[in-house]
Amino acid sequence: MIISVASGKGGxxxxxxxxxxxxSLNGHYPVQFLDCDVEEPNAHFFLKPHILESKPxxxxxxxxIDKKCTYCGKCAEVCAYNAIAVLKDxxxxxxxxxxxxxxxxxxxxxxxxxxxxxxxxxxxxxxAKDIHFLHGKLDIGEAMSPPLIRAEKKRINRTRIVIxxxxxxxxxxVIEAVKGSDVSLLVTEPTPFGFNDLKLAVETLRxxxxxxxxxxxxxxxGDKEVQNYCSxxxxxxxxxxxxxxxxxxxxxxxLTIVETQPSYIKEFLKLFKGAENLKK
Amino acid sequence: xKQLVIISGKGGxxxxxxxxxxxxxxxxxxxxxxxxxxxxxxxLLHPDIQETHSFSGGKKAHIHESKCIRCGxxxxxxxxxxxxEDDDGxxxxxxxxxxxxxxxxxxxxxxxxxxxxxxSGEWYVSKTKYGPFIHARLGxxxxxxxxxxxxxxxxxKDIAEEEHRDFVIIDGPPGIGCPVISSLSGTDLxxxxxxxxxxxxxxxxxxxxxxxxxxxxxxxxxxxxxxxxQNTNKIEGWCAENSIPFLGKVPFDAQVTQSMVQxxxxxxxxxxxxxxxxxxxxxxxxxxxxxxx
Numbered sequence: 001m002i003i004s005v006a007s008g009k010g011g012x013x014x015x016x017x018x019x020x021x022x023x024s025l026n027g028h029y030p031v032q033f034l035d036c037d038v039e040e041p042n043a044h045f046f047l048k049p050h051i052l053e054s055k056p057x058x059x060x061x062x063x064x065i066d067k068k069c070t071y072c073g074k075c076a077e078v079c080a081y082n083a084i085a086v087l088k089d090x091x092x093x094x095x096x097x098x099x100x101x102x103x104x105x106x107x108x109x110x111x112x113x114x115x116x117x118x119x120x121x122x123x124x125x126x127x128a129k130d131i132h133f134l135h136g137k138l139d140i141g142e143a144m145s146p147p148l149i150r151a152e153k154k155r156i157n158r159t160r161i162v163i164x165x166x167x168x169x170x171x172x173x174v175i176e177a178v179k180g181s182d183v184s185l186l187v188t189e190p191t192p193f194g195f196n197d198l199k200l201a202v203e204t205l206r207x208x209x210x211x212x213x214x215x216x217x218x219x220x221x222g223d224k225e226v227q228n229y230c231s232x233x234x235x236x237x238x239x240x241x242x243x244x245x246x247x248x249x250x251x252x253x254x255l256t257i258v259e260t261q262p263s264y265i266k267e268f269l270k271l272f273k274g275a276e277n278l279k280k
Numbered sequence: 281x282k283q284l285v286i287i288s289g290k291g292g293x294x295x296x297x298x299x300x301x302x303x304x305x306x307x308x309x310x311x312x313x314x315x316x317x318x319x320x321x322x323x324l325l326h327p328d329i330q331e332t333h334s335f336s337g338g339k340k341a342h343i344h345e346s347k348c349i350r351c352g353x354x355x356x357x358x359x360x361x362x363x364x365e366d367d368d369g370x371x372x373x374x375x376x377x378x379x380x381x382x383x384x385x386x387x388x389x390x391x392x393x394x395x396x397x398x399x400s401g402e403w404y405v406s407k408t409k410y411g412p413f414i415h416a417r418l419g420x421x422x423x424x425x426x427x428x429x430x431x432x433x434x435x436x437k438d439i440a441e442e443e444h445r446d447f448v449i450i451d452g453p454p455g456i457g458c459p460v461i462s463s464l465s466g467t468d469l470x471x472x473x474x475x476x477x478x479x480x481x482x483x484x485x486x487x488x489x490x491x492x493x494x495x496x497x498x499x500x501x502x503x504x505x506x507x508x509x510q511n512t513n514k515i516e517g518w519c520a521e522n523s524i525p526f527l528g529k530v531p532f533d534a535q536v537t538q539s540m541v542q543x544x545x546x547x548x549x550x551x552x553x554x555x556x557x558x559x560x561x562x563x564x565x566x567x568x569x570x571x572x573x
Contacts (some may be wrong), residue, residue, distance in 0.1 A: 008318045010291010010454040015479070038453035040289050040486060043477035080338065080381050101359055101381030119339075141488060141493040143426065143458035154471050168291040171317040171418055171425045175376055191540050193296065197318040202421045208376060223541050245507075252477035252508035265319075 002162040002220060003275050004036075004181040006205075008197025010168035012187045013217035013241070016163040017271075019046040020257050024268035025161055026131050032160040033128070036177035037167040038148045045152035045254040049126035049133035057136070058117025058152045059100040059144070061155065064091045068112035075104035075113060096143055098202075121148045122156070147183075149176040161272075170204045176204070183275045184212040185238065191222035198226060202235065211278040213238040213269065237275035239267060281350040281440045281500035282569045283448040283467040285314075287491075288484030291454035293475045294503035296556060297536055299451040300324035303410040305562040309447035312436035313513030314429045314463040315413040316401065321451045324545050327406030327413050334402055335416070335431060338380040339395040341373050354393065355382035379423060398440070401428050405435060410545075412439050421515035425453075433463070447569070453527035456490040465493060469569055470498045471527070471561075484515065488524060499568055500523055500560050505529035525568060528561040530554050 005018040015037075022033045035043040062075070062084065073086040083097035084104055095118050105113040113226055121138040136152045138145050145167070153176075166177035178184055184205050188198040198214070205212045214230055219240035230237050241247070241257075250260045257264045286299045299321060311492045313321040339518050348371050355363050355371070362377035363384060373384075375398070385393045400422035406413045414436040418425050436448045450461040452470075464470055471490045474484035484500065491498040500519050501521070505512040512529060519526040531553045539549035 009320070010288075010318075031360065037455075038568060039457045039460075040291075040479075040483040042290070042482065045478045045482070078382065078386060078435065091335075099379055099381060101379065101383050103358070103381055103383040106357070106383060107386055138457060140489045141461075143461050145455075145457045169317040169425075170420060171459070173424050173455075173457065174317075179377070191537060192323045192543060193320040193540060196320055196323060200318060200420065209422050221537050248507055250482075252475075252511055254478045 001183070001276065001279060002156065002164065002181045004164040004166050004178040004184045005187060006166040006178050006184055006201060007168060008170055009188070009194050009203040012189045012194055014100050014187045015042050015046065015165055016217070016251060016257065017185060017187050017215050018163050019043050021268050021271060022047065022131055022163045022256050023256060024265045026129050026249045027188040030130070030160040032157050032162045033134065034152055034156070037163045038138045038145045038152070038154060039135035039136055039167060039173070041135045043165050046256050047131060047133055049128040051124050051126040053246060055123050056119050056122050056215045057123055058077065058150050059098065059147050060115035061095045061098045061100060061118045062093055062101060062113045063116045064093065064177045065112045065114060066109045070110055072109065072151060075108055077251055078103050078107050099144065101213060102145060120144065123152050132255060134158065140238050145173045146176040148236070166171045173209070174204065178210060179208065181210050182279045183216055184210050186212055187217055188213045188226055188262065189218045189222065190224070190226040192218055192225070194222070195225045195229065199229070202233070209279055213274055213278055215239045215241070217241045218243040231239035236274065236278065239271045241274060281446060281448065283437070284451065284469050284471060284565065284569065285450040285452045285463050285467045285473045286473060287452035287460060287464065287487055288454060288473045289456060289487035290474070290480050293473045293480060294530070295473050295502050296320045296451055297540065297546060298473055299449060299501070301547050301555065301558040302449050302562055304451060304545045304547040305559060306447055308445050309411055309449050310434055310436045310440045310445050311410060311413040312448060312450045314450050314451040316425050316428045316432065316459065317416045317417040317453070319415055319417060322415055323543055325408040325413055326543065327408050327415065328403050329404045329406045330401055331405040331452065335428050336397045337399065337422060337427050340375050340378045340380055341382065341384050341399045342394050342396050343371055343373050344392045344394070345370060347390050350392045351389060353387055353389065357387055359382050361435065364471070365369040400424060401436070403428065403431055404523055426458035429459050429462040450564065456486055460490065461494065464496055465494055467496055469565070470496050471501045471565065472498050473503055474500060474515060475500055475504050476508040476515060478501055481511060481515055485518070499527050499565070500524055501527045502529040504532040506531050527564040530557040
């Protein structure tokens with residue numbers, strides 16, 4: 001089963017829920033953990049994996065073979081991302097705009113374009129207790145995280161319970177991270193910002209047809225709008241975690257809830273059962 | 281005219297609370313919300329929308345089932361795993377996965393695939409009591425948030441120039457990827473809002489490096505600094521070592537949540553330790569933003 005943990009708003013506690021769920025399941029089930037927030041991966045602070053292997057990820061970008069090129073302009077015409085410009089006697093490639101679709105090299109009538117790999121980041125594999133750990137790290141200055149997330153997700157091992165820590169937001173990196181999950185958990189907080197972004201995340205998951213439940217973190221701050229919305233929309237609230245300064249302080253030092261308050265393991269196992277029941 | 285962007289790397293550190301406060305503190309400016317896929321600043325600024333523009337980020341592939349000869353060429357060629365075949369061999373294109381590269385359209389031997397514009401969002405020009413405000417909403421699960429950010433930035437800059445405004449104040453998205461780069465490029469200063477947690481520190485370092493990579497000056501401040509004083513010291517030390525101006529620290533304050541629930545920017549919610557700290561940060565920011573020659 002693949003469970004992704006997402007939220008519209010950042011900082012609501014995605015990583016907290018994902019790592020505590022993984023640690024609670026460890027020992028009961030084989031677990032694989034994927035941190036797909038490749039722009040700002042943080043789960044390793046809490047799971048403290050022993051990294052065993054590191055693999056760079058490359059995006060295929062065009063390289064012009066000058067002596068074959070006739071400057072016909074076909075590649076610039078077909079590139080949907082304006083990543084190639086053809087001048088009278090030269091071709092300019094803008095790697096930062098390239099999505100690596102391969103169209104230019106495929107459609108060049110002279111076969112004057114080959115592809116070379118441009119490094120965009122790295123995937124690291126490791127073990128945290130019995131949890132198989134995987135995260136991606138986008139290189140600084142690189143714009144495109146989806147190819148890195150895709151490369152990471154190719155390593156999913158379906159024989160394990162797979163937990164995916166998704167990035168914040170609702171656009172392409174989030175879609176890439178949650179796509180193919182059996183269930184999603186949306187972590188929110190009961191504030192106007194949390195509520196606004198929860199509604200966007202709900203629309204996203206409905207569009208993707210992924211069943212989902214909500215976890216309300218810091219459940220006793222703010223107002224009642226999130227609760228009311230979930231009951232109105234028949235969205236199951238699978239867990240609530242009250243505001244607790246001890247949790248916040250422990251978090252700041254890379255400590256998990258289940259380490260500092262082991263009574264929470266039960267609650268996270270209940271969350272897992274709740275998620276399992278949502279699976280189609 | 282100077283452009284200031286507020287970013288954080290990590291989400292939820294308090295970017296929008298600080299941007300909303302600057303909306304009150306800064307004079308003669310244009311506000312812009314560039315967190316286009318989870319925008320929140322409008323919840324504090326209460327915009328009166330004057331203009332709505334639709335945004336098309338790109339195209340998506342559509343297949344005509346009647347023309348499709350089920351040769352499977354498009355399935356092999358798509359690098360975004362957007363094309364699949366159902367049990368009876370019908371070829372399907374998943375619009376969410378399609379990145380609009382059009383390679384399938386070009387190679388299809390029976391011309392069964394068309395590229396169609398996808399409306400992927402809206403952007404707005406609004407009036408607020410704090411001045412003009414440009415904001416946007418990206419369609420659900422859409423691509424090209426960076427391009428929508430660029431539209432918002434352009435309009436904000438145009439208005440600032442036309443109306444001789446002194447600042448464009450930009451609320452940025454979390455992360456370090458495409459929409460963040462688009463929010464940051466060409467600004468005069470990036471204010472990085474972090475928190476004293478291991479995640480906050482790690483993400484701040486990455487986002488500061490990203491700003492430096494694009495040659496934008498970065499300055500830092502800490503929100504909820506009293507959650508972990510040791511980490512707060514580490515951040516201040518890191519900033520000093522790396523010559524990153526450190527502008528101040530905001531205490532954890534329950535009033536912040538209350539002001540958000542009321543939809544009121546913090547400085548207008550009353551005098552409290554957090555709003556006073558933000559006021560001091562703004563005064564330091566003003567000194568950092570180089571004067572017009």
